[in-house]
Amino acid sequence: MVLFGATGDLTHRLVIPALYNLSRTNALPESFTLIGVARGNMTTEDWRNDLYGSLKKFIGAANAEFDPDNIDAGAWRRLAEKMIYVRGDLTEPALYERLRGALDQAERDNKTQGNAIFYLAIAAQQFCTVVEQLCKAKLVEQPLEANGHAKFWRRVVIEKPFGHDLDSARKLNARLRNILHEDQIFRIDHFLGKDTVQSIMAFRFGNGLFEPIWNRDRIDHVQITAAETVGVETRGKFYEATGALRDMLPNHLLTLLSMVAMEPPVGFDAATIRSKKAEVLAAIPEVKPFCAVRAQYGAGEVLGKPAKPYRQEENVAPDSNIETYVAMRLEVDNWRWAGVPFYLRTGKHLSRRVTEIAIRFKQAPYTPFQDTDVAALRPNWLLLRIAPDEGISLQFEIKRPGPAMDLASVKMDFRYEDWFPKEANVGYETLIYDVMIGDQTLFMRADMVEHTWRIVQPVLDAWAACSAAEMPAYPSGSAGPSEAVALLGREGRSWRPIDGPDAGQHS
CATH class of the missing domain: 3.40.50.720 (NAD(P)-binding Rossmann-like Domain)
Known part of the structure; x- marks a missing residue:
């Protein structure tokens, strides 16, 4: 090497x-x-x-x-x-x-x-x-x-x-x-070196339980989150030329989306899997600017420590027009996913560090419970937790003990550390080993790279024309800007919380 x-x-x-x-x-x-x-x-x-x-x-x-x-x-x-x-x-x-x-x-x-x-x-x-x-x-x-x-x-x-x-x-x-x-x-x-990411395909295609419901008939929407508590730290010069969208969307988050949404491959060889991922990316239309939100962190408190605003960070312009938070809505225009929105978000100086894929299933009909003490039916969520607590959990409803028909939300939870010995790992070991043996399964192909940029290019163009004065702000240590809440709210949906005692576990 x-x-x-x-x-x-x-x-x-x-x-x-x-x-x-x-x-x-x-x-x-x-x-x-x-x-x-x-x-x-x-x-x-x-x-x-x-x-x-x-x-x-x-x-x-x-x-x-x-x-x-x-x-x-x-x-x-x-x-x-x-x-x-x-x-x-x-x-x-x-x-x-x-x-x-x-x-x-x-x-x-x-x-x-x-x-x-x-x-x-x-x-x-x-x-x-x-x-x-x-x-x-x-x-x-x-x-x-x-x-x-x-x-x-x-x-x-x-x-x-x-x-x-x-x-x-x-x-x-x-x-x-x-x-x-x-x-x-x-x-x-x-x-892509993380175990949970690599397990997405095994989880989907190795279990007969999930693949039959992995489609528009049973899934309401998908949320993919990469929240960070760190700010730009010493990387102000890099971030001023990049921003949250360029740093995270075309590679990390869209790659996760392609693994969640891909069709079953006929084999697990690199060529087949990468072609299936590329098909998903090719089926995603360009994101309209009104389906994307950006913002920049202001002053606040992160993990109990005071945090200064982005524009006061080292090597950052005092009138910077660079986003530290981005959220967007997109769709996959194919038979399996038609009409199912995918919501992506990432940001710095948020309240909690979490990377997860949250799949919300469509709600069960309320009719059987209309004459009982059940006040509402909560949604079922399947969570693929990528960091920091790697694992998979499923949230569902059961009857609460007692004579009345009342429901409680519970979850089944799998954590890697409970089942497998923890090895020292920085995330590059699998990837470097794959380069040595010539396995390109976890690596982007040229057409995949170009599709990811095609998807977000209209948003980049629109934001480049905006002034710094038009940049929304969010307090450091918060869950992000109110504009991101409105992005889902206009369709009657809401983000899963990333802060609070139940963050990343319940909704």
Whole structure:
């Protein structure tokens, strides 16, 4: 693995802890070699020591139960002893000649057989520069044997964002595919490394109980929520160029939607599953601006601590027109989902951290209970909890004990930690392993990327024309703006609460 951006935040915070966890569980091949590429003036030993120091910090931060002073020395040694550091400027051809030498050394010393992953943990504007330089140096070529099979493989991992809008996504895809085959490109999204996300398809298609009711006849609507308690922290410069919609909708939330709404695949191979997801995205019309809400967090209190407004954050313009909250309504125009609204929302500095998919089933008829003490029938909810308390729960009605016919809402609850041993995990382990074995199931295809941008492009265009004075605000530590409540309210629906004692569990 050639890791561009070897001294950057992403490398320290996620990539190295993930590789360490793979080493700890013996999932790294014996021949694995890590080549770091960055501009910093350091030796390989300096780089190793720097990574070891940050490993304790970040692997502990990602796993509260993990003792950061209890690093597995053997697992770290297996990884560290096969590290090589290469210094250079990403725009200079000389760097890629030095990189060729490091790849040759890895092959001689560790028998890598020519296989290589180029991981671009760098700024998005440098993606094409690096890929084009790799091409000029002939480092991404896959020469063929006489039988037509490649002698070895070369793969490229690209971090989000995959473009800034529809036009830039198309141009990025065109430039990449002018050099690489689609099966060489792995567009990585850390959301998809979570166990609950990967379990969506198993839950749907491995149980005869749910698939027959997974349609417009039984489902009233679907809510997908990604709420964060953190603000922009030190990422003000990035966020000013991105915003909540670009940061979360085209990748994380629309990918979750595609997994919930896809048709049953004929197999679980990557090509089949990605085609089914792409069909869903192709069936979603462009979102009209009046079906989307944006807002920016103001002053308030988050988790008991005072929070300043977004416009006072570091590297944020005092008249910023960038949203920190977005909610939208969309539909999937196909036979299964016709008329079923999907509501998506995400925001920063909200009252509680929660990522979940909430499926509300249509209400049972009240008629059988009209002459009883039942005052109302509450809806049935199926919750797929992705973070922080991974699991699945089903809410339904039962009779309350006593002589009168009265109903109570209860739930059946499955939590991963109750059934399976908890492993230290930062969310990248499965994804990096899949790149190694060439499984693209959890990675976006070019047409999928372009569909996600097509869906939200009218909203981006409309918001770009709005002034900062038109930006709604919500207090930090709240559930979001009143405009988001009205988005559902005009159809007689309401968001599931994300704050309060029953948040994420009952409605």
